[in-house]
Amino acid sequence: MEILKGNAVVGQSGGPTAAINATLSGVIRGALRAKKDGHIGTLYGMRNGIEGFLREDFVDLTERFEGGRELDILEQTPAAALGSCRKKMRSPADDPETYSHIFEILKKYDIRYFFYIGGNDSMDTVSKLSMYAKEHDYEIRVVGVPKTIDNDLMATDHTPGFGSAAKYVATTVKEIMRDVSVYTLNAVTIVEVMGRDAGWLTASAALPVISGGRAPDLIYLPERTFDLDKFIESIKRALSEHPDVLVVISEGIRFADGTYAGASKSTVDAFGHVQLSGAGKALEWIVKERIGCKVRSIELNLPQRAAGHLLSRTDIEESVGVGKGAVNVALRGRTGVMMTIDRLESDGYCSSVGCADISSIANAVRGVPDEYITASADGITDAGIAYLAPLIEGEISVVYEKGMPKHIVI
């Protein structure tokens, strides 16, 4: 097969993760190799995803990272170094101007390889662009590379970025558990973890149990209906056993009627404005009223997706791997695919990089399966822990500068 020659472009889209630049680095590593082999000319980076592409806001990444310099620093820099956007593309039928504009730019820069690193919306963009190219006979390889701390994409065993976020959650929960255990007074601590529709990241709070720690007393995922009375009873029972009760909840837990727990304790200010507080704070107030003991809520917030100082080596290696792999499968002629990580049957943990037809992936969400959630709907099973544990394994020796992790600016 003759290899398609031309330039390439890469973009990042959607919410930040600590590993999204490791994948960018993988694409750059792949492109530098392909340039050496004479297959790819320039790898352009689009700033702020497809928005920057439409403005022709490009940076020459083959030049910026010539010889692979500083790619190790790029791999430890959290949050899209090229900038990001949140844009759900309309269909070509609804928005023909945007598509013809995109393809004019592709022709102008002789771009034959299009790599898009992102979550569900980004995979939808990849799907639409690859189909449009086929229909309009423009030869190009469009490849999606997944990233999301939510771990909710189909077709892949897990998503790049999830392992590092899970390591941060597991480590932080283990540390919080130490903190709250120093006193002898009854106290309930509620930790709120990201993940509106999928509870994977929340589930990783169960991991301290395999590392000399204890599991949180209660873990609530959005995959199960949240029952307030049962919750209060469970806390009372836990308090009767030990004073330091730790609860971990997903931001997205909902009652039987579909309303978010975070909306269950709406308050109004002096002007009558309704103020929303988040699930953790709402439950803190409810526990305080109904049980009366000391209660604290902790929202892990942005740090859980941006903690470049605490990376899973497994995650970073795989994140680089899917980036490199994207260039490889594109050179071999694949288009309209998303890169995947496949878990291999083996004694220890082992994975390989693959790809899957994107039309089967985009716009579907993969939640935590039943066999990973305890029957009481407030904990994680051994099978769930066995799935999660290898993904946080290994550390990266982060480069520091003046006491803080070094980051790169592109």
Place this chain on the structure above:
Amino acid sequence: MEILKGNAVVGQSGGPTAAINATLSGVIRGALRAKKDGHIGTLYGMRNGIEGFLREDFVDLTERFEGGRELDILEQTPAAALGSCRKKMRSPADDPETYSHIFEILKKYDIRYFFYIGGNDSMDTVSKLSMYAKEHDYEIRVVGVPKTIDNDLMATDHTPGFGSAAKYVATTVKEIMRDVSVYTLNAVTIVEVMGRDAGWLTASAALPVISGGRAPDLIYLPERTFDLDKFIESIKRALSEHPDVLVVISEGIRFADGTYAGASKSTVDAFGHVQLSGAGKALEWIVKERIGCKVRSIELNLPQRAAGHLLSRTDIEESVGVGKGAVNVALRGRTGVMMTIDRLESDGYCSSVGCADISSIANAVRGVPDEYITASADGITDAGIAYLAPLIEGEISVVYEKGMPKHIVI
């Protein structure tokens, strides 16, 4: 001088830090050495501070850590491994029973060395016990070893535990800055840092500027009156310059009338109960109303004092050093003192361990001095950054177990 022979006891008190066990390790290292030299017999650890002492709830630390084994793991374990308490001792005149009980126990176990690791209240305990011993002719060395992330103790250049918390704050703020900079839409992010009366930890959020990052747009310390209108104007001005505005506030900022900013936006629930939200959330709601852009608040919460996975080498080495030093000065006959860290005049950063008479220290708070705060009261001066920077320098190679930092249980 003849060295006083007998047993020793050590306790931990007050809020957790990531370095409080490094100091405990220092005391154990000192005691193991003194045992070898025939000066100290057994080093007892009291559980939950003076509360456990009164229950005679002791653990033999010389046996537990014989030969120094596992002390490296103890040094990376956050939050008091012996447990803690919050107890402000009354004076001997007001509570003679407790004092005579304490001294009965000291005699029963032949304890001649009393080491207490803690903050202001703990130093007050050290002061009271050492004076009582002198008045009642019981020969004992009572030595306080400071710990607090607040860095607000007198007589010492800085406190053990502060450097690691400051490193966590600086690193996390640097990472949050990366996260919020990926989009092009106007957004204000408010980070709330611990420190009710002293702004040292909040000030450390300025450090990313020396590590290839940028300083937060605005930093507010409790040492200055917080002016809401000026705050809103400053945010508007920052937004006119760039879309990603980052504000860092101390939890303890107050208005001119003395009320906490966190109480400025009290809300009531459906039952009329007033709900307090914290300073960050209150300001988030106010900015949303008065400016109307996207606003997010992030409370760094317990992780900033418990993050054993991100330790300042400078802090841990000094924390071990003051622990060892406490044993040394006690052996040399000092009592009623608190260990100090003294910054030496030198080209680079250099410190030594000293001690100071405790009566001059207890119950006084050391705030951030004027020369470290900008004239506009919303930033940190170069002098402030020069003071803070060395304290977060250096990293500890943390031992991991199944992807999470290894901790010890005593």
